[in-house]
Amino acid sequence: MSTWIQSRQIGPATVHSLTDGQFRLDGGAMFGSVPRALWERATTPDELNRIRLRINPLLIQLGGENILVETGMWDQGGEKFEAMYALDRDETVFRGLDALGLSPDDIHLVINTHLHFDHAGRNVTTLGDPTFPNARYVVQKQELHDARHTHERSRASYLPAYIDPIEHAGLFEIVDGEHELRPGLSVLPLPGHNLGQQGVVLRQDGQTLVYVADLIPTLAHAPTAYIMGYDLYPVTTLDTRKRHLGQWFEEGAVICTPHDPDTAFAQLHPNPKGGFTLNPAQP
Numbered sequence: 696m697s698t699w700i701q702s703r704q705i706g707p708a709t710v711h712s713l714t715d716g717q718f719r720l721d722g723g724a725m726f727g728s729v730p731r732a733l734w735e736r737a738t739t740p741d742e743l744n745r746i747r748l749r750i751n752p753l754l755i756q757l758g759g760e761n762i763l764v765e766t767g768m769w770d771q772g773g774e775k776f777e778a779m780y781a782l783d784r785d786e787t788v789f790r791g792l793d794a795l796g797l798s799p800d801d802i803h804l805v806i807n808t809h810l811h812f813d814h815a816g817r818n819v820t821t822l823g824d825p826t827f828p829n830a831r832y833v834v835q836k837q838e839l840h841d842a843r844h845t846h847e848r849s850r851a852s853y854l855p856a857y858i859d860p861i862e863h864a865g866l867f868e869i870v871d872g873e874h875e876l877r878p879g880l881s882v883l884p885l886p887g888h889n890l891g892q893q894g895v896v897l898r899q900d901g902q903t904l905v906y907v908a909d910l911i912p913t914l915a916h917a918p919t920a921y922i923m924g925y926d927l928y929p930v931t932t933l934d935t936r937k938r939h940l941g942q943w944f945e946e947g948a949v950i951c952t953p954h955d956p957d958t959a960f961a962q963l964h965p966n967p968k969g970g971f972t973l974n975p976a977q978p
C-alpha cells in the first residue's frame with residue numbers, strides 16, 4: 696500500500712501533508728445553511744447523506760526540528776464510534792512519519808489547532824501516555840479553558856482522555872493570541888468554529904503557507920458564507936474569513952485545509968460573485 700504524503704518547499708522549510716485516514720460526516724451539517732442542491736455540486740453524499748472527508752495533519756521541518764500540526768483522529772471510540780463516522784484508517788499519521796524515516800519520539804513540537812477529537816485525538820497513545828513524549832503541545836489558553844468547561848453543544852467534541860495526560864505531564868505550551876513559535880512560524884487565533892481555534896502561518900523567504908484549521912475545512916468551503924453547521928459562532932467565522940483571506944490571497948499563500956479529501960495544498964482565487972474560491976495549488 697502506498698502512503699499518502701504530499702510535500703512542498705516553503706523557503707528553507709519542507710512541509711509534508713500527511714493523513715490520519717478518512718471519515719464521513721453529514722453533508723447538511725458540514726455545509727450549514729447552504730442547500731444540498733448547491734453543495735452536492737462539490738461533493739456526492741452517500742446513502743446516509745454523509746460526505747467523504749480526510750484528516751490532514753501537517754509535518755513542518757524547519758531549522759532541524761519536526762513540527763507536527765494536528766495529531767489526528769481519536770482511535771479509541773470503539774465500534775459504534777467507528778461506524779458512525781465510517782472511519783477508514785488504512786493510512787495513519789504514524790505510517791506517514793515512518794515513511795519519512797521518523798518516529799513519534801522525533802517530534803519536537805506539536806500544534807493543536809483546537810482540541811476536538813478529530814484534530815487532537817492522537818495526543819495520547821492507547822496506553823494513555825503522550826504520543827509525542829519529546830514535544831511541547833501548543834494550544835490556545837481559551838481552547839484549553841473551553842475544553843474544560845463544556846456545555847451541551849460542545850461536550851461531544853472534547854474527550855478528557857487525550858487532554859488530561861498532556862496536562863498532567865506538563866507538556867502543554869499555552870499561548871494567548873497570536874504568537875511566534877519559531878522565526879517565521881506563528882500561530883494565529885481563528886475564532887468562529889469555536890473561540891479558541893488557532894491556525895498556523897509559515898512565512899519563509901517571501902513565501903507563505905497557512906494551515907487554516909476548521910475556518911475552512913475543505914476546498915468546497917471557501918465561499919464566504921459556506922460555514923459549517925457545527926460552528927458555534929458562524930458570524931464570527933464570517934468575520935475571521937473577511938479579516939484574513941484578502942491578505943492571504945495577496946501574499947499568494949498556499950492554503951492547507953484539515954479535511955479536504957483530495958487536495959493537500961490549495962490557492963485562493965477571487966470569486967466573481969465576491970469572496971474567494973480554493974483550487975489545488977500549482978506544484
Ligand SMILES: [Zn+2]
Nearest residue numbers: 813814909953
Ligand atoms: Zn475538524
